[in-house]
Each structure stands twice: as C-alpha cells, then as structure tokens.
Amino acid sequence: MVSRALVKEFQRILGKEQVFLEEIDRATYAYDAAVLEPVLPAVVLRPRSAEELGRVTALCHENGLPLTVRGAGTNLSGGSIPSSGGVVVLTTALNKILEINEADLFAVVQPGVVTARLMAAVEAKGLFYPPDPGSMAVCTLGGNVAENAGGLRGLKYGVTRDYVMGLTFFAASGETVKTGSRTVKCVSGYNLAALLVGSEGTLGVVSEIILKLIPLPPARRAMMATFDGVGKASETVAAIIAQRIVPATLEFLDNFTIRTVEDYSKAGLPVDAAALLLIEVDGHPAVVAEEAEKVEAICRQMGAARIHVARDAAERDRVWSARRSALPALAKLKPTCVLEDATVPRSKIPAMIQALEDISRKFALPIGTFGHAGDGNLHPTILTDRRDKKEWSRVEAAVDAIFEKALELGGTLSGEHGIGTAKSRFLEKEFGRGTILFSKKIKAAVDPHNILNPGKIIGE
C-alpha cells in the first residue's frame, strides 16, 4: 500500500532516520495493551514538529493511507492498533510542555508529553492536573485526550474531558483546526475540542492541547477499610456518597485481587479480607480531618472489620502503589489478562459485584474485580490463556454477559478504556441505531477517505 515514492516523500518531510520500515520496528507498533491480534503497519513515522505532523497527515489523506496516531500504546481497547498496510505516527518526539500559566491556571502541551511529567511540573508550582489513568507514568496526554482517560480521582475531579479547554488539530486533509480557548468560559463556535476528546484518533490529529489546572489540595488523608463480606464493602461505597461526601478516591479490591497484589507488591495488604476499600479524602486540612472521621464512622457502621489510616506520606504512597500494581500483578498469573471496564451508576455497584461473582461461577473463570467503585467504574479482570480455544469461547461469553448486565443496570460499555475495536459491535446495543448513524455521518464528513484510525469506535 505504501509505494517507494511515498516512502521517499515521508523521508523528505521527516528525515530518513524518522521513517521506520524494518519489520522489527513495525512489529513493535503492531499491538497495544488490549487482548487483540496485532496488525503490522507498513511504515512507522516520527514527526518532530506540529508542522511535520500536519504534512504527514495531508500526505496520508491524498494517498488514502490509513493513519493511526500512537502515544505510549497503553490503550486497552485496540485503539492504537494500526490498519494493515497503514501508517503509525508516533508522538514521542512531540513532547514539549509549551507553557504553564500560573496566573490563568492552564498548561499548553504537545500530545507526546507523558502524563506524570506534566503532573510533576505543575505540582512544583502548587498546581494540580488531576486525571490519573493507571498508566500515567508512561502514557501520553495526547493518548489521554484520544481516549478521554479517567483514573482513580474521577469521582471528585472528573476525567480528561473536564480539563481540555482547547485543542489544535489537523483535519484529515491536513488543514489546521483550532477550537476552544485559554479562557475559562468560551462558547465561540462548535465545541469541537469536546468532540475530539475520546474520539480515538478517528476525527483529527491533535497537535496542541490546552489543559485546565486547579490549585493543589493542601492536605490529603488515605485509609484502608477491611471487610469480611463483599456486599458490606460495596454498600459502604453508596453509604459514603449518600452522606454527601465525595472522596478524591474510593477504590474497591476483592479478595482475589488483594491476594494477587500482595504476592506481587508485599505492601502489607490483609490477604484474608473478602474486600478492601481504599479511600482518600483531600482538600483543606479542616475538611480532610472532618471527612476522614466521617468516612471512618460510616465504614464502622457498615461493618468494616478493620480501618487503618495511613500515618504518613510514605505509607500512603505504599498503599496507592499497591493499588496501581493490581493490573500488572493480575497479568502475571496467566498468559492472557482480559481487563474490562463496564461501568454502572454507583448505587448499582453492589448489584454489579454480585453479578460478576455469578458470571465467574457460571463460566468457570477466575475474575478478579477491582476499580473505581466511587464512580461505578469497576475493572473485572478475567485471567485466561487465549491459546486455549475452549476456555477462550467461555471468556467471550463472560465478557458479553458483563456488558449485558452493565447496560441492564443503567450503565455503559466503557467507563474509561474506550470502545476501539474491542467493543464497537456492542455500541448499537447501548445507544441504538440513530446514534451510530449520526456518528458515522460525522466521521464520513470530516474524513471522507476514511484514513483516520479506520474501524475504531463505530466499526468499518
């Protein structure tokens, strides 16, 4: 699909050393973190300026060449898997923090900036960029925008879309589109920035991102509540919210996940607990003290066996890094780890957790469940071996059952991992035919040659 002449053209724009054609290079960018078949791109490009990015996009458009933009490839729904014979465009060289504006509380970044790097840079100035996806140490802000990445702090602070004030992106044709503003309020024109967020690279190629910052909360307190029954833990989540307390983080781990994480991280988690809640409140010191006390009292009333408040920052960090190791820990147990993120209104968490236990039993599959219980976003994780065809068909049936249940409970297919290719066939079930048609019309209008990450979200 990529002719010799076109390769030469790419080399002319980017320089020879930024155009990768060897199979080993292409194989490196053939997959992402989803359990899906890798797809070899024809060529991998590494632009070093927005201008190069735009020229490459226009060239793909002119030649009808599928283009998949890739940050760190931590995508969990196949959004970064390229099209066969297509182009992968790396954002790794577009990694500049262009501005941190302390007076007006925003930052301007290129798409390849690693999330944790921006966080650290703004924290050094007493500011806060809250969205903290599990992969924040390696993932990029461009990827976060493409996937509308969530994280542990979604409950109180929202997700990526709540922080995108403006974008500059290239339309498929290579034309520059600016949208949004450096002002808190902006209603000039269509909110194209919001449309681009979560569109998984199918509507435009982002070259610059304006992100809202907020003051860093001056205090925080983390605690761990241990429960001898899963039901008690999940009902505690609802009880906390019912008291009008919105913790920064409210995480759930079932026994299977607790044991696996403890094996992996030796953080001192209670391996005999049926379930754990990890809770952090933050804000003004007086509020933190009061809310921590209230949360502790609620946990106790709801029957927590033990409540442990982190004594210092080191202990707090140990607990959170244990929680953040849940996925790698689970992934070590079996060759294939299917991480789902069906999401329900938070009051339906007890029903969803019960349903996950039933599904685990029915399909005879180990399912470890953890996740952001406070915002109804659970990560049931099925451990399996994809090469075992018989078991794999049970896994597929279990995943279907998880989605069915989430939708039945008024939830959604994906809280934060995206639709990609992994879930696009379920989308009509959630929204109906009208939504798919409307979405396809937009896609076809702005990308008539269907070059921008084709097949993702709304299918081919």
Place this chain on the structure above:
Amino acid sequence: MVSRALVKEFQRILGKEQVFLEEIDRATYAYDAAVLEPVLPAVVLRPRSAEELGRVTALCHENGLPLTVRGAGTNLSGGSIPSSGGVVVLTTALNKILEINEADLFAVVQPGVVTARLMAAVEAKGLFYPPDPGSMAVCTLGGNVAENAGGLRGLKYGVTRDYVMGLTFFAASGETVKTGSRTVKCVSGYNLAALLVGSEGTLGVVSEIILKLIPLPPARRAMMATFDGVGKASETVAAIIAQRIVPATLEFLDNFTIRTVEDYSKAGLPVDAAALLLIEVDGHPAVVAEEAEKVEAICRQMGAARIHVARDAAERDRVWSARRSALPALAKLKPTCVLEDATVPRSKIPAMIQALEDISRKFALPIGTFGHAGDGNLHPTILTDRRDKKEWSRVEAAVDAIFEKALELGGTLSGEHGIGTAKSRFLEKEFGRGTILFSKKIKAAVDPHNILNPGKIIGE
C-alpha cells in the same frame, strides 16, 4: 412556505390548540434578547411530549422547513430568532423534572424546565446545580444546553457543559440519538452530548437532558470591596487567583454600572466608588472563614477603600439581586442596550478594562462594564438608540473594536452569550478557515436539508 396541508399535518400531530398561526402569536416569537431585527415565523408549535417533538422535527426535515427551537427567548446573540417563513417550536410544555437521583447525583429533565426551578428542587434535597445564568429565573435548561450558558459561578463551578452527562435528541431526520450516560464516567462512542451543548439548535433537537448534581456547599460568605480606581479593582482579581483562592463568584462593576444599579435597586451600593468587587466564597465553614479572611486581606493590600462583609443571608441576597439587576437597570437608560461578552484570560482583565475605557472615549459612547471578572468574562454594555443611524454606526465600530481587543489579548468572542447571528461573521477571525470548514462539514452531514436553526454560528 408552510402549506395548508402541512399546517393540517402539524394540527393532527399536536392538536389544533398547539399550532399558532395568528400574526400576534407569530410576532411574539420573532425576536429574542439580542439587538437584532425580528423575523416572523410562519407557524409556532407547542409539542407536549418528546414523541410529538420528534414527529414535528421529521416533518420539517421532509418539507425542508427551517425549525428554531425556543425556550424562554432570553438569548443574547440571536440564536432564538427564527428563519423567515420557518417554524418556531416551543419547549414550554416539555417542562417535567423526570428524576432527581440522590444516590447517583444526577437529574433527568425535559428541555423546557426553568433553570431556577431545578435549582430549588435539588437544593431542597441538599444538592446543587451550579450554572446560574443571569436569566435563571425564567430561562430553560434546554436553552442553557443549546447556548452552553454560564453565569456568576463559572469561576469555581464551571458552566452548563460541565454538568451535562447525557442527552437524548432528535437528529434532523427525526431519528432518536442517545449519547452519554447516567454514570460519572462514560467513554462509549463519540461525545455527541458535548458537541450538542452550545450548538444553538443547529445539530439536533434535544428532548431529554441528564445533568450532574453535586453536594450543596454547607456555608457561604459574600463581601463587597470598594475601590477608588478601576485598575486597583481589576488587579485585585488577579491577586486573589494568584493566592490559589478560587471564589464561587468574583464580580466586577464599574462606576457607571454601580450608579445605574443603585438608582434601580436601592441596594445601598456606594455610588461614588470607581469600581466594586462582589466576592463570594463557599464550601466547608472552616474553609469559608479562612478564605474570606484571606480575600479581605488581599483586597486591603491592593488598596480597597472599604470592605463590607454581608452580615446575614438577607444582606447577601440583597447584594446579589442588585448585581443581577445590572442588565435591566442599564437597559432602562436608553432605548437600545447592546450587551457584549468578549472574554479574556483573567490575568488580562486590567488590560481589557483599560481598553474598554479607551473605546468608550474614542467612539463617544457610554459603556457600562460589569461581569464575571474572575473568569475573564466581562459584559461591556453600550447604551444607545438604534434609530439614531449615525450613533449606531459608531456602536458597530465599537463592538468590532471590543472583539479585536479581546482576541488580541488571547481571549474569545463569546464567553457565554453564544455566536448566533450576531457574531458569526467574526468567527473565522478567532479560529481560522479550517475550523469553519470543519464545522460546516459536520453541520451539512447531520442536517443535509439545513433545517435546524439555519444561519446560526457558522452562517449560511
């Protein structure tokens, strides 16, 4: 444009008494709150169910009939002014609050619900719906969604788009489109809800809105700081934000506005002050006490002549209702009141206020300036008489100069009033040709007969 047969069809769908054809009825819906020529629609329709709304939309589509949805008509940029010979669809009968979910913190409403009614209903349950446009006592949530309405609390709490979790709307063809979710996190499919917010009725007809609610702040404190120089007041705004304090409200009034408001409301405002800041902090009582003290200290350091803290709720309400009367008070002075909302990054407020004084002098026009200084969203208000052609041409030149300056300072054409027809010719200047083209492609794709509020935002 509307045939007898079509009128009969509308009457069959809605009932005769919900189809208005008399000139007096049509004239009532020919204008909105913007200073623009009224345009007579051919017929005014009042559907009483979502189903009727969908059928009416489909019928307009089939007949190529322009359709403008209208809530309370408080629009300030011409977005509710119909097309000549077109249809006005009233949402006044679609006014049910369908659900207030206390466990999951959301509300589901029809588009015709008045904003203040939802606010009161959720406050009675200890919950909070923050977006508070100036017209909140009469405007509708459907209109707020169409315009992405802001308000006084935008600084701390954001605007309408920050609270829209999901929408159901009719595509131009009458097909139902669902988007978003009742869950805090949702990345299923394109974020069509966010695209619809602020699209001024040009992309779909909203029938149901899911709105995020938050816990009601338990305490609040309002204060008024008086300054003998405009510069001192505007620099104080930046100084407060620089101290990492984000008040719920941070309003500015210049002397002209103060005197006019005091004449109108007799609220006891200091008529000899060069400028006033009205500031409210809210949240936990300890935080409120601390932040109020800090804000007071900053105002004093910045040279405030006098600082008065509201002693009780009654006094607080008096101050805010005086502020909310700024527009009607100014509007009484002269036959025509041109209310602008050019918006700048908040650190540029002093420069913008200076520029407004220069523009007032240059074009020999009285400009009263007030507004949401904390989020950079000022409302320079030009008092004039549109029938005076010579003066009116100076007004038009002054408005152009205001936009030029806002863009030059890194701001935007509209913070919260929308583009409508009033500002669409300036849009390319803010964003460039690529943005207009991209927007037009979307509009043409989802509304091929161009029936949905044609001409608004991106022009004809």
